[in-house]
Amino acid sequence: MPQDFFFDPFRLDVVNKILWRGEQQMTVSSRAFAVLRYLLEHAGQVVSPREILEAVWPGVRGGMTSLNACIRELQSVLGDETQTLQFIETVQQGYRFTAPVSASSEGSVPARESGPSTPMKKEEEDTSPITRGLGKGLSEPRETAEDGVVSAGFHFDLKGVEPGTVKGNTIQCGALADLIFNYGGLSSETIAKLAAKKLNQLREVNGELGVLVIPRGFTFFDDVWRCTVKFHEGKLEKPAEFHLKATNKPTEDAGVHVLFDTQGCILYEFDIPLRVVESIADMVDSSFAHTPLELDLDEIMDVREQREQAARRRTATLYLWADGSQIHAQFHNHEELDVPSQHTQLSTLDRAKLAAQFERWKDALTPVADHGIWSALANPLTPPSGAKQASAFAECLERVVMAGSSLYYALSQDKDLNPILQAINALKDGSKLSILTDCAFLPWEIFYPLPFNIAWEPEEKVKNFDPQKLWGARFQIECLLMGNGGTWKPPLAAHMHAQPFVSVNLNPTIDDEFRDSAFQPVQSHRNFCESLQGRVAHEIRQAGSDIRKMLRSPDHQATLIYLYCHGQGDQPFFEGRRELLELDQNTQIEPDFLNGSAVFPHGPIVFLNSCSSGALSPLCFSSFLSQFRAKQALGLIATICPIPAVFAAAFGQKLIERYLSGIPLGEALLALRRELLGHGNPLGLFYSLQCHMHVSAPTPPVRRSFRHA
Numbered sequence: 001m002p003q004d005f006f007f008d009p010f011r012l013d014v015v016n017k018i019l020w021r022g023e024q025q026m027t028v029s030s031r032a033f034a035v036l037r038y039l040l041e042h043a044g045q046v047v048s049p050r051e052i053l054e055a056v057w058p059g060v061r062g063g064m065t066s067l068n069a070c071i072r073e074l075q076s077v078l079g080d081e082t083q084t085l086q087f088i089e090t091v092q093q094g095y096r097f098t099a100p101v102s103a104s105s106e107g108s109v110p111a112r113e114s115g116p117s118t119p120m121k122k123e124e125e126d127t128s129p130i131t132r133g134l135g136k137g138l139s140e141p142r143e144t145a146e147d148g149v150v151s152a153g154f155h156f157d158l159k160g161v162e163p164g165t166v167k168g169n170t171i172q173c174g175a176l177a178d179l180i181f182n183y184g185g186l187s188s189e190t191i192a193k194l195a196a197k198k199l200n201q202l203r204e205v206n207g208e209l210g211v212l213v214i215p216r217g218f219t220f221f222d223d224v225w226r227c228t229v230k231f232h233e234g235k236l237e238k239p240a241e242f243h244l245k246a247t248n249k250p251t252e253d254a255g256v257h258v259l260f261d262t263q264g265c266i267l268y269e270f271d272i273p274l275r276v277v278e279s280i281a282d283m284v285d286s287s288f289a290h291t292p293l294e295l296d297l298d299e300i301m302d303v304r305e306q307r308e309q310a311a312r313r314r315t316a317t318l319y320l321w322a323d324g325s326q327i328h329a330q331f332h333n334h335e336e337l338d339v340p341s342q343h344t345q346l347s348t349l350d351r352a353k354l355a356a357q358f359e360r361w362k363d364a365l366t367p368v369a370d371h372g373i374w375s376a377l378a379n380p381l382t383p384p385s386g387a388k389q390a391s392a393f394a395e396c397l398e399r400v401v402m403a404g405s406s407l408y409y410a411l412s413q414d415k416d417l418n419p420i421l422q423a424i425n426a427l428k429d430g431s432k433l434s435i436l437t438d439c440a441f442l443p444w445e446i447f448y449p450l451p452f453n454i455a456w457e458p459e460e461k462v463k464n465f466d467p468q469k470l471w472g473a474r475f476q477i478e479c480l481l482m483g484n485g486g487t488w489k490p491p492l493a494a495h496m497h498a499q500p501f502v503s504v505n506l507n508p509t510i511d512d513e514f515r516d517s518a519f520q521p522v523q524s525h526r527n528f529c530e531s532l533q534g535r536v537a538h539e540i541r542q543a544g545s546d547i548r549k550m551l552r553s554p555d556h557q558a559t560l561i562y563l564y565c566h567g568q569g570d571q572p573f574f575e576g577r578r579e580l581l582e583l584d585q586n587t588q589i590e591p592d593f594l595n596g597s598a599v600f601p602h603g604p605i606v607f608l609n610s611c612s613s614g615a616l617s618p619l620c621f622s623s624f625l626s627q628f629r630a631k632q633a634l635g636l637i638a639t640i641c642p643i644p645a646v647f648a649a650a651f652g653q654k655l656i657e658r659y660l661s662g663i664p665l666g667e668a669l670l671a672l673r674r675e676l677l678g679h680g681n682p683l684g685l686f687y688s689l690q691c692h693m694h695v696s697a698p699t700p701p702v703r704r705s706f707r708h709a
Contacts, residue, residue: 544587635691
């Protein structure tokens with residue numbers, strides 16, 4: 001591979017990216033240097049502007065303007081007006097380098113003469129480890145280290161503040177270290193080398209790059225977690241530096257999560273693993289050698305995009321919409337492409353009859369929420385201890401199965417809805433069911449397709465008692481609100497490109513009801529927030545007036561808004577009925593409270609976790625959901641009926657942990673329901689997902705630290 005090009009009286013030093021005129025070093029911009037190199041590689045040939053642009057900085061808008069500027073710069077640098085034409089000739093089809101060119105791989109002696117008919121090989125054919133995978137046509141200069149090894153590019157270095165505290169990607173407990181992102185020569189402190197087309201494109205056009213670092217097993221010993229770096233003449237004007245302090249305990253699963261962005265768009269997102277050890281001296285011997293991690297960022301992002309696309313696929317979709325009092329339904333199984341969608345107007349079920357069914361199953365579940373067993377548990381998510389608790393769990397589970405069976409039977413009596421219910425029930429376990437509606441938010445999670453009654457004799461009950469057939473234990477289910485004129489677009493990009501921020505909002509009076517209980521629900525939330533320290537940005541509010549202000553704030557940064565409070569709803573299938581949330585003893589809000597308030601900038605998920613003291617949570621009905629969507633929230637996690645306060649507290653925290661660990665919400669809910677049902681607890685079925693099931697935490701800064709939560 002040529003390292004020098006000679007054309008009298010000039011020499012182009014490819015390795016060091018310098019143009020020499022005799023012994024004089026000429027000043028040439030990195031873009032002009034790349035253009036000149038391409039012309040020299042194709043000396044004697046006419047090359048079109050498009051060829052040059054695609055080879056030198058592909059995909060960059062406004063490239064023709066930059067190319068013209070580069071040609072003018074080269075004509076100026078290569079000589080005066082009488083000399084310029086002997087080098088670069090402008091023709092109708094493009095440009096041609098006309099002077100004789102020779103090339104050398106030694107950097108000193110010309111290896112051969114290159115006339116007009118002898119083009120050079122393109123740099124993209126280079127297969128050296130440093131440039132491999134950077135993409136065709138990218139002019140990636142290489143630099144020579146002191147030991148003579150060619151090594152250059154984008155990279156991260158890790159430098160210990162005190163000698164002997166950092167070795168490779170390993171840092172000593174409690175030590176301070178500088179994590180540095182740079183472009184140029186690599187060193188013994190380099191821990192990661194990066195191949196990335198878009199970074200090279202930014203470098204070629206003197207662009208600007210945002211670098212954001214989120215640590216695991218470290219804290220910042222200043223407040224700098226994001227830097228903006230600028231390229232000039234192909235180099236970084238100043239590296240991005242982040243000052244880290246390691247934890248005081250050994251951490252094998254430490255690291256940093258890195259995001260690169262430009263003009264508000266995420267370019268790349270990836271992890272760099274690190275280790276925190278007790279002592280560097282005890283860990284490494286004299287033969288220790290660290291090999292930098294090599295990351296192809298384009299490949300990483302391609303794999304991530306494929307996974308996200310797969311996560312967005314739904315197995316089946318059910319549409320329910322109202323035409324006056326009548327309800328229409330359409331079902332489509334996306335895995336059976338040859339089977340047409342089923343579309344029908346329900347013959348016997350209308351909104352009034354659905355409301356009556358709703359009240360019936362709600363009354364059937366009230367004894368479950370009111371059962372004293374939930375307040376007696378030291379940990380509301382653990383299996384029962386002893387025969388008495390096991391019997392209480394079994395009684396509650398049987399009541400839920402009976403309510404689900406009754407509801408399924410009542411709805412299946414509609415001859416038009418029955419085939420749709422059967423088609424859903426035939427889906428394989430783990431299927432993703434999307435329900436879009438403007439009129440009927442039903443407790444799909446408790447639907448049970450077999451007949452069952454708690455009053456039957458034991459031998460008769462056991463025949464049809466199989467909690468794993470409950471829809472909430474079989475399927476990932478999302479219930480999404482249609483409407484708003486079809487103009488509402490879920491703010492998924494705003495959510496995914498934001499920084500995770502959890503807003504925890506509590507009604508402190510709830511603990512007054514549990515002074516003698518083993519589990520204090522509000523205090524457990526305070527402890528939970530303490531566990532988030534150093535792992536994710538968060539806040540906690542415990543006054544209704546403060547929560548009201550937050551909900552109407554014009555620039556609230558939360559990506560998840562959690563409300564643990566009382567709730568009330570009254571016959572939600574009828575328009576004009578009153579719904580409210582009780583934020584504390586003296587503060588209540590209705591949906592209209594949110595009217596006209598500023599939108600949320602980061603598309604948050606709103607988790608409305610109300611407890612059993614409300615007559616019915618309003619959380620699964622359209623008024624609060626509509627108002628939060630109007631504020632550009634992604635949607636709700638909502639209760640579908642009264643929830644025991646102690647269980648709600650523990651379940652809410654566990655679901656937030658799963659969400660922060662990177663698990664999509666649909667998967668997290670299904671897994672938690674199955675785990676709880678495994679030891680007889682049906683309460684996980686009382687939560688409804690009213691936003692897209694594939695949504696997970698915006699970025700995975702805490703995914704590893706929460707992985708086993």
